[in-house]
Amino acid sequence: MTRRTTGRLADDREIIWYDVDGSPERSVPVDPRDLPHTATSSQMRLDPLTGEWIALASHRQSRTFMPPADECPLCPSRDGRHTEVPSEDYQVVAFENRFPSFSNRGEGIDPVDDGLEQVRAGVGRCEVLCFSSDHDGSFAALTPQQARLVVDAWADRTSALAQTPGVEHIFPFENRGREIGVTLQHPHGQIYGYPFVPPxxxxxxxxxxxxxxxxxxxxxxxxxxxxxxxxxxxxxxxxxxxxxxxxxxxxxxxxxxxxxxxxxxxxxxxxxxxxxxxxxxxxxxxxxxxxxxxxxxxxxxxxxxxxxxxxxxxxxxxxxxxxxxxxxxxxxxxxxxxxxxxxxxxxxxxxxxxxxxxxxx
Ligand SMILES: [Zn+2]
The missing domain is CATH 3.30.428.10 (HIT-like)
Known part of the structure; x- marks a missing residue:
């Protein structure tokens, strides 16, 4: 039903293209950027009042906020401008978030549990899923065939993240609209692989x-x-x-x-x-x-x-x-x-x- 092509971004993050069957074969593009490996140092603290885990990901403070359309990191790479997606076009694409709230790439921290204070490494995985290469599009503007491709991508990412060490719950979601606090306008969602079952x-x-x-x-x-x-x-x-x-x-x-x-x-x-x-x-x-x-x-x-x-x-x-x-x-x-x-x-x-x-x- 869906063709899947896997590659790596310049800083070794995984990227996966999803194309409907019958699309031309996709060769794995090379990401020419010189990207530093992001140091992720997520930790989780248990709130003793509620029993809920609170994830702390301070490296996220530096993430991109509402760039102009010609600097959108989720658009395809075209005309010499290199984005997070190193191909001239795509149908649906997923890649590891550069600023993840949960990650298995961090150095990790030693877990502590002294009763009142419990801390663990924020292991897990966070991905971005672009619904369309059209910057001004939206999920609602997809054709049924495109939307079906997104469903297949959600299914594939859920199966893949379920195999990721430490992941206990997989949450595909979309925030849409500035009012919700969206930092990138390009039609996209996210997938969190949490190291716990969320509240x-x-x-x-x-x-x-x-x-x-x-x-x-x-x-x-x-x-x-x-x-x-x-x-x-x-x-x-x-x-x-x-x-x-x-x-x-x-x-x-x-x-x-x-x-x-x-x-x-x-x-x-x-x-x-x-x-x-x-x-x-x-x-x-x-x-x-x-x-x-x-x-x-x-x-x-x-x-x-x-x-x-x-x-x-x-x-x-x-x-x-x-x-x-x-x-x-x-x-x-x-x-x-x-x-x-x-x-x-x-x-x-x-x-x-x-x-x-x-x-x-
Ligand atoms: Zn865009």
Whole structure:
């Protein structure tokens, strides 16, 4: 389905091109830049108050912030200008982040655990995934075939990162829009291979475990069935996928996309499910962008099963949400949300679903 070509950047980072079958053979380009090997010194500290790991990656302070379009590091290398992608064009490409939050390349630090203070090396892996070579494009502007290629790249990266020593959880995501804090405009996402199961995934799995013990059933499966039966929060449904606003949405615009059948992660999706996801996701993103006069800032967050645990309990889904709550209004995470983790909703979930259903092409 997809052709994969692997190479190395000047500082030895791995880069992988993904091309649809039938594309011309790609020879592995050489990155001519003189790049210093980045010293990564990530560490993780355990917060004894919450039991959550906090990653410290101070080398990230020097990373690129909103360069002009003609200096974009994610565009192909053309006309003598060398970027992170040493080829004149590409379809989809993934490479190791030059400023990773987690990395196996660092010198490492000695783990400490004296009860109150626990520190470990921030091992793992962070990658950038460029969705398109078109600097002014967006995920929503991809064709279904291009979007399908991205799904295949997510699947391949998930499988590859699962083999990376220390990686316990793999998180493909996209931050879109300046309002979200995007530092590069070029359409791209990221993939984190965390050395732990992050809090949101842990919470969802704990809920699913408790539900299964109580009822013998899948929490995620029952949610999908309930949303389909009720219908008031469903935005789009297709042969293999359901997109709905969750019953207790925390964001002013929030849509979750679930496969109808339990799958632990992206690699386990069938060809038909991948094709169908591309169509449904593009449909939902199109609705997002039609809500207001300018395109929607959003975060798209994949929830996959952890690498080594809860493979049967988890149910792959994508959580898509925006902080935008009106034409000129953003939701800020203020006192209740930031100070207490208690979300106050601005737009009723049923109203969100209604708005999105009406925003069809
Ligand atoms: Zn670019």
């Amino acid at each position: 949101r995934a842990r919470t969802e799995l704990a809920s699913a475990r408790a539900y299964a013990e109580r009822t013998g059933r899948s929490l995620f499966g029952d949610i999908v069935a309930q949303e389909l039966a009720d219908g008031t929060r469903v935005v789009v449904e297709s042969e293999h996928w359901v997109a709905f606003v969750p019953y207790a949405a925390r964001w002013p615009m929030e849509v979750h996309l679930y496969p109808r059948v339990q799958r632990p992660d992206i690699p386990s999706l069938t060809d038909a499910e991948r094709d169908d996801f591309a169509r449904v996701y593009l449909d939902v993103l199109g609705r997002f962008d039609r809500l207001y006069s300018t395109s929607m800032p959003y975060i798209a967050a994949w929830q996959q099963a952890p690498v080594h645990q809860d493979r049967d309990l988890a149910w792959l889904h994508l959580e898509l949400f925006s902080i935008r709550r009106g034409e000129d209004k953003l939701k800020y995470l203020a006192g209740s949300e930031s100070g207490m983790g208690a979300f106050i909703g601005d737009v009723a979930p049923e109203q969100q679903a209604q708005m999105l259903r009406e925003a069809k092409a």
